[in-house]
Amino acid sequence: MCSCLYLRNLPRRPQSRDHYIRNLLKCINHSNPFALNHELPLPQHETIGNDELKLLDEPNGVVDISISKTLTSQCFITFINESSAQSFQEKGLTVHGRNIDIQVAKRDSLLGLSIKNPSLLQRVLKSRRQRLDKEKWVNKRRSRRLRSKLRRKGLSEDEISKQLATQLSKPKREVKRQTDDDNTSRPTNAKVVTTENPPNKVLLVQGLPQDCQLSELEPIFKNDGFVEVRLVAIRKVAFVEYDSISHATAQLNSMGELYEFKGHRISIGFAK
Numbered sequence: 433m434c435s436c437l438y439l440r441n442l443p444r445r446p447q448s449r450d451h452y453i454r455n456l457l458k459c460i461n462h463s464n465p466f467a468l469n470h471e472l473p474l475p476q477h478e479t480i481g482n483d484e485l486k487l488l489d490e491p492n493g494v495v496d497i498s499i500s501k502t503l504t505s506q507c508f509i510t511f512i513n514e515s516s517a518q519s520f521q522e523k524g525l526t527v528h529g530r531n532i533d534i535q536v537a538k539r540d541s542l543l544g545l546s547i548k549n550p551s552l553l554q555r556v557l558k559s560r561r562q563r564l565d566k567e568k569w570v571n572k573r574r575s576r577r578l579r580s581k582l583r584r585k586g587l588s589e590d591e592i593s594k595q596l597a598t599q600l601s602k603p604k605r606e607v608k609r610q611t612d613d614d615n616t617s618r619p620t621n622a623k624v625v626t627t628e629n630p631p632n633k634v635l636l637v638q639g640l641p642q643d644c645q646l647s648e649l650e651p652i653f654k655n656d657g658f659v660e661v662r663l664v665a666i667r668k669v670a671f672v673e674y675d676s677i678s679h680a681t682a683q684l685n686s687m688g689e690l691y692e693f694k695g696h697r698i699s700i701g702f703a704k
Contacts, residue, residue: 434514434517434536434537434539434540434544435510435512435513435514435516435517435540435544436508436509436510436511436517436536436537436539436541436544437508437509437511437517437521437534437536437537438506438534438535438536438537438538439506439507439508439509439525439532439533439535440505440506440532440533440535441505441530441531441532441533442456442505442506442527442530442532443527443528443530444505449499450474452499453466453474453488453497454467454470454474455467456497456527457488457489457494457497459525459526459527459528460489460492460525461489461491461492464489466489474488475487475488485512487512492511492516492520493511493512493513493516493517494509494510494511494512494516494520495510495511495512495544496509496510496543497509498510498541508541510540510541510543510544511544517536520534521534521535521536571600574599575596575600578595578596578599579592579596582595582596623638624636624638626638626701626702626703627701629701629702629703629704630702631677631680631681631702632677632680632702632703632704633673633674633675633676633677634671634673634674634702635653635671635672635673635674635683635701635702635703636669636670636671636701636702636703636704637649637669637670637671637672637698637699637700638668638669638698638699638700639668639696639697639698640663640665640668640670640696640698641693641694641695641696642665642668644670644694645663646661646663648694649663649670649672652687652693653672653683655679655682655683655686656679656682657674657675657676657678657679657680658672658674658675658679659673659674659675660672660673671703680702684700684701687700688700689701
């Protein structure tokens, strides 16, 4: 069990974080000094520091109350240790006549880690820094590519700056979804017309079944001049290479442009 609890079904909080924490402390402990005296400043804990740890509520071992900007009816409470968290959960909490749902958080808060395991905290912080550095690098690359694309379209620098600000402010999932919507007219399984391609020593095989295996294709195409089969399963295509155009042409003529394979009619033609 970790020393952090997740509370939900709380009343919608006021805009002031300070006011919200004091109100919640009053429900947790009616004699809490921070709840009774609003002039008393709340402890400002840092994740790493040499200052003495000050509790928000000593009888219950409450170290910190963290709230989200968007999840207005939820919060996380960090306790001095696991036993304090377990005791608080067993006791329960009622706020303005409402029974609050209390669950053990999936992981400790950074402040909780700094109390229990400083070395683990350092590893967590290092991982976060690496993730943030990677996100910065990805955003920089996205910005560079998008700027180049917009310049090719002939947009002015002012228009490019506006487009960059709009696109980079969107979450990556939303940008990907928009890109997918733009590409709906180009399905990945669409067959390429090969009838106009000039003779080539590589044949393009299309319309393969999803479960097609390389070992199933090789015996069919393994004739004179055969070199290899390159299977692209996700696109349901394969490229069959021969050592000469004449051998590839002979194989195409023997099999035809349409061929029955595992209950599917696959198309065969010259690759570009």
